Amino acid sequence: MAFPCGSVMTRSVWSYNLELEFELIHSIIALYPFISMDTEFPSVIFQSHPGFRQPQNNYAVMKANVDGMHLIQVGLTFSDSQGNLPTFGTSNRFIWEFNFCEFDVTRHAHAPDSITLLRSQGMDFDKNRKYGVSIVRFAELMMLLGLLCNNNIQWIAFHSAYDFGYMVKILSQRFFYMQPFLPPNLGDFLQLVKFFFGYRVYDVKHLIRFCPNLHGSLDRV
Numbered sequence: 001m002a003f004p005c006g007s008v009m010t011r012s013v014w015s016y017n018l019e020l021e022f023e024l025i026h027s028i029i030a031l032y033p034f035i036s037m038d039t040e041f042p043s044v045i046f047q048s049h050p051g052f053r054q055p056q057n058n059y060a061v062m063k064a065n066v067d068g069m070h071l072i073q074v075g076l077t078f079s080d081s082q083g084n085l086p087t088f089g090t091s092n093r094f095i096w097e098f099n100f101c102e103f104d105v106t107r108h109a110h111a112p113d114s115i116t117l118l119r120s121q122g123m124d125f126d127k128n129r130k131y132g133v134s135i136v137r138f139a140e141l142m143m144l145l146g147l148l149c150n151n152n153i154q155w156i157a158f159h160s161a162y163d164f165g166y167m168v169k170i171l172s173q174r175f176f177y178m179q180p181f182l183p184p185n186l187g188d189f190l191q192l193v194k195f196f197f198g199y200r201v202y203d204v205k206h207l208i209r210f211c212p213n214l215h216g217s218l219d220r221v
Helices: 018-028 055-068 112-120 125-131 135-144 161-175 186-197 204-210
Strands: 008-013 034-040 073-079 093-099 154-157 201-203
Touching: 008 018, 018 073, 018 093, 018 135, 034 161, 055 161, 055 186, 093 125, 112 125, 135 161, 161 186, 201 204
Parallel strands: 008 093, 034 154, 154 201
Antiparallel strands: 034 073, 073 093
16 A cells, blocks of 8 residues: 655555565664564454453453464554654655464454454455465564564554454464464463563553543544
8 A cells, every 4th residue: 555755655564575674674673672562353253241351350351362373464563752653764764564364254254343443454365365474474683584473663543452362372383383263361471472572562542531631433533
């Protein structure tokens, strides 16, 4: 997706340009160590009961959904402490969108309304299946090129339980040879988040609770 000159441009990542795009990221990570993350997945098929919304119960519902479904896309935005994005010497600023090949809309669990919405926003599920990135290789390059276990990086997300849920699932499967499921309890999950992403992880949805006059969706904030 290209925007007018001087604005933000999305670099779409597929299997054929994965290595090149990660090399570009590796070249700028020291200067742009604030990583904002967003994920796309097939919504949820299990819901929490309104009367049992304690942390461990919420985690159990998230685990059931993450264990039973596949990640579709990850967006990463790299910025410096002033909010500047990388430009690579141009007037444009760049962000990244990684498209994965594992999800098959014809046979994998999903919420139909979510798939309809993603299609209306331009998601081509057939293209993802044919040309998408292998999640295993994505996890390897995340580690190899310094995005994980790096104390210089700060991670930022919005309402991010599922974002980190899917990331922990694919990373622990690759590096700890675990089955593609989240840990059975919340404490072990949080330890894996700290292991891969460090202690400087910020959820804007949580932070705005302490900011008067800030509330609502990410677009509104």
